[in-house]
Amino acid sequence: MEDFLADVRALVECESPSSDLAAVARSADVVARIGTARLGVEPERIVLDGRTHLRWRLGSTPSRVLLLGHHDTVWPLGSLATRPYSVEGGVLRGPGCFDMKAGLVMAFHAAAGLDGVTLLVTGDEEIGSPSSRALVEEEAKAAVAALVLEASADGGALKTERKGASSYEVRLTGRAAHAGLEPERGVNATLELAHQVLAVSALADLARGTTVTPTTARSGTTANTVPASASFAVDVRARTAAEQHRVHRAIRALPPVLPGATIEVLGEVNRPPLEAVASAALYDRVHDLALRLGLPAPTSAAVGGASDGNLTAGVGTPTLDGLGAVGGGAHAEDEHVLVDHLPGRTALLRALVEDLLAADLG
Incomplete structure (x- = not known):
C-alpha cells in the first residue's frame, strides 16, 4: 500500500483541469x-486537438480486454x-482522488504482467470526450470486454446502467418592437x-427514467424592447436508446407557437446509454469471482x-463501469477514497481481467 498510495499522491498533486491543455499535458x-x-x-502518446491521451498495449498477443x-x-x-x-483515519482526500486518479493506480497495479490487455487513459472525459471519443470507440470495438475504472457508486456498487446524455440549444427568433409604443408590431421571442x-x-417520462430539463436561458436586449431573439439549453438523460431517440426527434421537430416566430435547434445525442444488457454477464462474472476470493460481492x-x-x-x-475506488464526493468538496477497500478492489479487478483473458468469449 505504501507504493500504491505514493502513486495516488503523485497523480492527485499534479492538477489536471480538462480546460487547461498545458495542465493536462x-x-x-x-x-x-x-x-x-x-x-x-x-x-x-496520442495528442488530439491539443489533448494528451495515453495507450498501453500489454503483452505480445492481440488485445482482448480494454481497461x-x-x-x-x-x-x-x-x-x-x-x-x-491527505490520508487520515483511513480516508484519502484530494482533488480528483475519487474521480478518478485512484482508479488509474488500481488499473496499473492490477494489469502488471498481463498479456492481451489495452489500457487507455484519456485527457478529456470530464468535458464529454470531444477529442477521444473515436479513439475510445475504436478500442472498444476490438475488445471482448471494456472495464471502466470510474469510481464506484454508493457503498462500492458497480455501475451496471448509465443513462445516455443529449444536449441541445433551442434558438427562438421573433421581431423587435418598442414595448411601450407598439408592442403589437413585435413577435415576442x-x-x-x-x-x-x-x-x-x-x-x-419519469416512469421510463427519461428526464428533459431546460437549463440556462437568455432573451432580449433592453427592458423596453419586444425581444427579437431568445435561446435556452436542454439537458436530456435516458435509460434506453429508444427513449433517447424519441426525445431527439421531438426536439428537432418543435413547431413555433406564435405567428411569425421561428425555431432553430442545435445539438445531438452526446453519449448513448449503458443499458443493463451490456453489463449483465460481466456483473455476474465479477460477483462470482468476489465470492471465490472471499471478498464482499459488490452490489x-x-x-x-x-x-x-x-x-x-x-x-x-460488453461493459462494466464503476470498478474504481470506493468512496464518495465526486466533483464536491468532500471528495474522498476509503483506503481499506483499495487492496480487495484491485485484487478483484485483476481476477476479472485474468478470467476474461482465459475465457473463450469468441
Whole structure:
C-alpha cells in the first residue's frame, strides 16, 4: 500500500483541469511515468486537438480486454491549496482522488504482467470526450470486454446502467418592437421561449427514467424592447436508446407557437446509454469471482451520470463501469477514497481481467 498510495499522491498533486491543455499535458507525463514503472512498458502518446491521451498495449498477443480511465478532472488549478492530499483515519482526500486518479493506480497495479490487455487513459472525459471519443470507440470495438475504472457508486456498487446524455440549444427568433409604443408590431421571442420550455419539459417520462430539463436561458436586449431573439439549453438523460431517440426527434421537430416566430435547434445525442444488457454477464462474472476470493460481492447501481462506458457500450462491447475506488464526493468538496477497500478492489479487478483473458468469449 505504501507504493500504491505514493502513486495516488503523485497523480492527485499534479492538477489536471480538462480546460487547461498545458495542465493536462503535465498530468499525462506523471501518468506515463507511474504507468511505465508499474507496467514495464511505455505508453503511446496520442495528442488530439491539443489533448494528451495515453495507450498501453500489454503483452505480445492481440488485445482482448480494454481497461479505460481518464486523468483529467473538474478541479481548477489552485484547488490543492485548500484541498491538499491527505490520508487520515483511513480516508484519502484530494482533488480528483475519487474521480478518478485512484482508479488509474488500481488499473496499473492490477494489469502488471498481463498479456492481451489495452489500457487507455484519456485527457478529456470530464468535458464529454470531444477529442477521444473515436479513439475510445475504436478500442472498444476490438475488445471482448471494456472495464471502466470510474469510481464506484454508493457503498462500492458497480455501475451496471448509465443513462445516455443529449444536449441541445433551442434558438427562438421573433421581431423587435418598442414595448411601450407598439408592442403589437413585435413577435415576442421571450414569450415563444416560455411556450417552448413547457413543450420541451413535457417530453420527459419519469416512469421510463427519461428526464428533459431546460437549463440556462437568455432573451432580449433592453427592458423596453419586444425581444427579437431568445435561446435556452436542454439537458436530456435516458435509460434506453429508444427513449433517447424519441426525445431527439421531438426536439428537432418543435413547431413555433406564435405567428411569425421561428425555431432553430442545435445539438445531438452526446453519449448513448449503458443499458443493463451490456453489463449483465460481466456483473455476474465479477460477483462470482468476489465470492471465490472471499471478498464482499459488490452490489449494482443504475446512475444518471455518463462516462466513456456509455461509448463502449454504444458500439456493442460488453461493459462494466464503476470498478474504481470506493468512496464518495465526486466533483464536491468532500471528495474522498476509503483506503481499506483499495487492496480487495484491485485484487478483484485483476481476477476479472485474468478470467476474461482465459475465457473463450469468441
